[in-house]
Amino acid sequence: MDNHSGKSGNFPGKWELKKAEVIRGADSLEITKLVSEFNVYASIIDPTIVGELLVIDGRNVLSGLPVQGGDLVKLSIDITGEIREYTLRIAQIKNISDLETQRMYIIQCVSNLFFESFHHKLSQSFEGPLNDIAFKIYEKYTDEPFGIFEASKGSETIIIPNWNPIKALTWLAARAESLEQQVRFRFFQDTKGFYNFMPIEKALTNYKDNPPFEFVYRGNASGDKDFFAIKNLVFNPASYDLGKALREGYLKGRAFDINISKKTLGIVDYDYFKEFDKKDYLNDYPSYYKQDFGVGKIKMDLSTAGSKKTNVSDLKRTSVTDYNQMVQITIFGNSEIDVGQVVELDIPNPDPGNNKEQDKLWAGKYYVIGKRDLYTGDNCSMVLDCAKESMGIEL
Numbered sequence: 001m002d003n004h005s006g007k008s009g010n011f012p013g014k015w016e017l018k019k020a021e022v023i024r025g026a027d028s029l030e031i032t033k034l035v036s037e038f039n040v041y042a043s044i045i046d047p048t049i050v051g052e053l054l055v056i057d058g059r060n061v062l063s064g065l066p067v068q069g070g071d072l073v074k075l076s077i078d079i080t081g082e083i084r085e086y087t088l089r090i091a092q093i094k095n096i097s098d099l100e101t102q103r104m105y106i107i108q109c110v111s112n113l114f115f116e117s118f119h120h121k122l123s124q125s126f127e128g129p130l131n132d133i134a135f136k137i138y139e140k141y142t143d144e145p146f147g148i149f150e151a152s153k154g155s156e157t158i159i160i161p162n163w164n165p166i167k168a169l170t171w172l173a174a175r176a177e178s179l180e181q182q183v184r185f186r187f188f189q190d191t192k193g194f195y196n197f198m199p200i201e202k203a204l205t206n207y208k209d210n211p212p213f214e215f216v217y218r219g220n221a222s223g224d225k226d227f228f229a230i231k232n233l234v235f236n237p238a239s240y241d242l243g244k245a246l247r248e249g250y251l252k253g254r255a256f257d258i259n260i261s262k263k264t265l266g267i268v269d270y271d272y273f274k275e276f277d278k279k280d281y282l283n284d285y286p287s288y289y290k291q292d293f294g295v296g297k298i299k300m301d302l303s304t305a306g307s308k309k310t311n312v313s314d315l316k317r318t319s320v321t322d323y324n325q326m327v328q329i330t331i332f333g334n335s336e337i338d339v340g341q342v343v344e345l346d347i348p349n350p351d352p353g354n355n356k357e358q359d360k361l362w363a364g365k366y367y368v369i370g371k372r373d374l375y376t377g378d379n380c381s382m383v384l385d386c387a388k389e390s391m392g393i394e395l
Helices: 112-116 130-141 165-175 202-207 242-247 312-316
Strands: 015-024 027-030 035-043 050-057 072-079 082-098 103-110 122-128 146-149 156-163 186-189 195-198 213-216 232-235 252-259 264-271 297-303 325-332 342-346 364-376 379-388
Touching (some): 035 186, 050 072, 082 112, 130 146, 130 156, 130 165, 130 195, 156 165, 165 186, 165 195, 202 342, 252 312, 264 312, 297 312, 342 379
Parallel strands (some): 213 342, 252 297
Antiparallel strands (some): 015 027, 015 072, 035 050, 035 364, 072 082, 186 195, 232 325, 325 379, 342 364
């Protein structure tokens, strides 16, 4: 029995490192017994997962290859009975510590696509739906698995001007419009290693009426064996950032579409309160109460004949941000939940005399916008960044 499986039987968050190896060409080196800890992080704003292995080497094993940036790392992990495989590229080796009889360091890894973008450039014109263009670029530079490549609105002719693949794909995502809402796409990789090209609001279709998980916070009373218990809850200190919401055009905005070929002027207005429709949000009511915010953010767009017309999605872009309501929860690890999904959080009223009721402001349905898996000892914990764009009550 090794250091990754010190307990027998199943329990919440159980994990075991089945195998870890470093590969360069035909040479490989197994380092399973040297890995003391493994963390993997993903978010909807990052085009790669970041994996970090804490290695404690008392026999100078890694100097035999030696391990360098660009080498492959293959991992096989059993998490609560499901096998998860990772194939990553070493980006750097950091925090090297010499402890007299052993050496300790962190091997930081990224996706193959992200690594290839260090040294590949793309200069090419494309025509068609932006999701099709994105998929062509994706297939050219990686064979990593993908989850959702959602269809986008319309068709365009675009030129990628000597950008690396990651920059091209993130730009295409920011430009692509949803068929279902007036929002833009994201290009991100989840902690299972799957790439996604979609609006985060796609989770409305998949999970709004039936979130796959509900987690309960009971403070110090949360059970250490309860799979659905929130072990730690942290409120984002920058929640309800009204100033940023106004600067970003989240609440109100006006775009002037100036066509210099046709000599025309189009005006597009966006008003969060007028546009709010509960079918497009996780909860039933706006996060802010209605006030007179004037015109809001001003945006000037210069266009020519054949250019894409400005619309509401140029102002709104997304309904999900990290500056309205966000909490960070720590729960037991499981193999199902990931970024791009929806969870429901049962957060009690902070009033000691009335804490059996839910907190009406903070309880509700949230998007998972970031996730960190922490594999250490024989337990896996998950830290979820959860964002809410609407309320369960009317303000």
